[in-house]
Amino acid sequence: MDPITTAVATALVGAMATDAWRRVTDAVVALWRRAHPERADGVGAELAGLRDDVLAVRAQPTPDPEAEQALITVWQGRLARLVDGNAELRAELQRLLAEDLTPLLPRAEQEHVTSIRQIAQADRRSKVVQAGDNVIIHGDL
Numbered sequence: 533m534d535p536i537t538t539a540v541a542t543a544l545v546g547a548m549a550t551d552a553w554r555r556v557t558d559a560v561v562a563l564w565r566r567a568h569p570e571r572a573d574g575v576g577a578e579l580a581g582l583r584d585d586v587l588a589v590r591a592q593p594t595p596d597p598e599a600e601q602a603l604i605t606v607w608q609g610r611l612a613r614l615v616d617g618n619a620e621l622r623a624e625l626q627r628l629l630a631e632d633l634t635p636l637l638p639r640a641e642q643e644h645v646t647s648i649r650q651i652a653q654a655d656r657r658s659k660v661v662q663a664g665d666n667v668i669i670h671g672d673l
Contacts, residue, residue: 540625541608543633546641548583559632567621
């Protein structure tokens with residue numbers, strides 16, 4: 533999965549549960565309008581539905597991370613299709629994340645969107661290689 537579209541989708545779902553959801557909607561619709569003006573109004577309506585879904589998931593007495601992850605996955609796919617092969621839109625998506633979405637999130641959600649968490653466990657003679665990006669190994673491990 534693309535880390536940028538995943539981060540934006542995660543931040544988008546989180547931001548839709550805040551009081552700033554209209555501002556978030558306007559920013560996302562503006563991005564869509566630049567790429568596909570004919571779809572922008574429909575995206576606005578879908579974002580209103582997303583807000584309803586996020587609030588319903590978060591109102592449950594027992595947290596359901598799978599339900600929220602399903603919403604993130606849907607929007608990650610939409611965002612990936614939006615920016616596919618378009619470097620300018622991809623840069624705009626990064627700007628949207630940094631300037632419009634992340635600052636609106638509670639601190640814990642900001643850290644979830646902007647950080648990478650890696651967990652590994654090596655046993656006996658095994659080796660673990662972790663990286664936030666590409667890994668090039670020369671020689672034996």
